[in-house]
Amino acid sequence: DSGVTQTPKHLITATGQRVTLRCSPRSGDLSVYWYQQSLDQGLQFLIQYYNGEERAKGNILERFSAQQFPDLHSELNLSSLELGDSALYFCASSVAGANTDTQYFGPGTRLTVL
């Protein structure tokens, strides 16, 4: 158990809908990362937050947004969902956000868009 929690574990929804994925980092970790994992694209970095502020942005679509709250939990919002958004979404956390910090991954949320 990495100490990172993600809810829900599974999500099934329809095209065009909007969903929110939630992540609680390990106690004491200030940085949160979001990743998308699919069979064809592999693990893709989406976005990083550090202590409430956006720190780095990767291949995140404009339909997706995220935020980190004062209690350091984070939410990833996915809107106008398309079939291609079906994937595993991972949250990870680290102490300070440097790339040499160990990133601890949560168990993931499996999103299925029908």
Next chain:
Amino acid sequence: QKEVEQDPGPLSVPEGAIVSLNCTYSNSAFQYFMWYRQYSRKGPELLMYTYSSGNKEDGRFTAQVDKSSKYISLFIRDSQPSDSATYLCAMSFNSGYSTLTFGKGTMLLVSP
């Protein structure tokens, strides 16, 4: 050409074998290299990371980086069935806040 290439496998070996997992990359600016292990239905976990070129050993695992060839390797000695997982390489440009770029992963199956 993708930035990081990794053979998806599966790579099947008998217990006790030495396993070699590899990644190639195209961007010579990558400085930090990592290996993650991902069990089925779990999140990735960091195994090792190395800076620039050279070797690093941790128990049965050895990571090698050859920056001149843009090639990194992970060796597993005395492989065990519990090593059966997908192994992802990852790399980044510096020790700051730049993002990680992952390979797609190689599935390893170690049979008893």
